[in-house]
Amino acid sequence: xxxxxxxxxxxxxxGNMKTQSYNVPKDKVSTVLEALLYIKENLxxxxxxxxxxxxxxxxSCAMEINGKPHMACSTTTDSLKGQKVTVAPLKHFKVIRxxxxxxxxxxxxxxxxxxxxxxxxxxxxxxxxxxTPEQFHxxxxxxxxxKCGICMAACPIEGSDPNYLGPAPLAAAWRYIAxxxxxxxxxxxxxxxxxxxxxxxxxxxECTEACPKGVDPSFAIQKLRSSMVGLEFQRLFRRR
Ligand code: SF4
Ligand code: FES
Numbered sequence: 706x707x708x709x710x711x712x713x714x715x716x717x718x719x720g721n722m723k724t725q726s727y728n729v730p731k732d733k734v735s736t737v738l739e740a741l742l743y744i745k746e747n748l749x750x751x752x753x754x755x756x757x758x759x760x761x762x763x764x765s766c767a768m769e770i771n772g773k774p775h776m777a778c779s780t781t782t783d784s785l786k787g788q789k790v791t792v793a794p795l796k797h798f799k800v801i802r803x804x805x806x807x808x809x810x811x812x813x814x815x816x817x818x819x820x821x822x823x824x825x826x827x828x829x830x831x832x833x834x835x836x837t838p839e840q841f842h843x844x845x846x847x848x849x850x851x852k853c854g855i856c857m858a859a860c861p862i863e864g865s866d867p868n869y870l871g872p873a874p875l876a877a878a879w880r881y882i883a884x885x886x887x888x889x890x891x892x893x894x895x896x897x898x899x900x901x902x903x904x905x906x907x908x909x910x911e912c913t914e915a916c917p918k919g920v921d922p923s924f925a926i927q928k929l930r931s932s933m934v935g936l937e938f939q940r941l942f943r944r945r
Contacts, residue, residue: 706731707730707731708728708729708730708788709729709730709731709740709782709788709789710726710727710729710788710789711726711727711728711740711790711792712724712726712789712791713725713726713727713744713792713793713803713804714791714793714794715752715803716800716802716803717802725749727744727748727749729743729782730743731782731783732782732783733783734781734783735781736777736779736780736781736782737768737775737777737778737781737782737785737790737792738759738766738777738778738780740782741754741777741792741804752803752804753801753802753805754766754777754804754805755805756778758778760778760779761776761778761779761851763851764852764853765853766778767795767854767855767858768792768793768795768804769791769793769794769795770785770790770791770792771785771786771791772791773859773915774795774796774854774855774859774915775855775917776853776917777792792804794806795855795857795858796858796864797860797863797867798810798857798858808852808854810867811852811854811857811873812852814870814871814873814874815852815873815874815877817870817874817896818874818881818893818896818897819878819881819889819892819893819896820874820877820878820880821881822881822884822886822887823887823888823889823892824886824887824888834886836885836886840884840885843883843885844880844883844884846920846921847876847877847879847880847883847920847921847925848880849918849919850877850918851917852873853917854873855915855916855917856871856872856873856911856912856915856916856920856922857871857872857912858915859872859911859912859914860872860909860911860912861909861911862905862906862909866901866905868901869901869905870896870897870902870905872906872912872922872923872925872926873912873920873922875897875902875903875922875925875926875929876921876922876925878893878896878897878925879925879928879929880925881893882894882929882932883928890932891936894929894932894933894936903926903929903930908923908926
């Protein structure tokens with residue numbers, strides 16, 4: 706049977722790194738995640754990685770595959786060129802062990818933009834808040850984020866400034882601002898206009914290109930920037 710070589714960058718609990726190679730049977734349908742499971746079940750029980758849904762929903766199997774961030778569960782080995790696949794943990798994240806990375810900092814940044822509907826009435830309304838299909842489509846694409854961290858690994862600014870809020874949290878800020886039920890725009894614009902907010906983005910567009918769910922963080926950042934300009938104009942007129 707034809708085989709592929711998986712070269713996996715491994716890190717132990719003491720931070721020691723090594724690259725280890727494994728031969729895995731090659732076929733037309735298996736994913737990188739299935740190849741890793743084959744290695745774990747048949748060749749090396751000690752290999753660590755994260756996964757859950759196996760269908761690009763939970764966001765936990767993101768890793769670098771042949772030098773680019775991808776979801777292991779939706780990348781077929783057949784789609785990769787050559788007989789050798791390199792696998793490494795996501796860039797810009799601290800490694801816990803092997804391919805499992807620490808996502809706490811990422812989730813903290815996500816929480817910082819208040820990713821929930823904020824109401825001036827504290828949710829004490831008498832009837833449903835109606836939403837037209839057009840209003841729903843204003844934010845739908847941004848709500849598809851599965852918090853996989855791939856855009857954070859793809860973003861060159863994240864690599865040089867770990868405090869930068871980053872593409873996914875900024876896209877989440879826009880997702881709620883664009884929601885007609887939300888009244889938290891003023892709080893979020895305050896947050897994203899800070900030193901580590903939208904001004905750090907250079908519009909490389911790598912985040913949008915890498916996102917497996919079709920979220921467009923780069924466009925969300927542009928929308929946030931134009932909203933900030935609008936807010937500044939309003940403030941100026943009020944002062945007069
Ligand atoms: S925006 Fe896309 S790449 Fe970034 S965390 Fe969400 S789903 Fe993943
Ligand atoms: S295992 Fe859930 S996204 Fe891949």
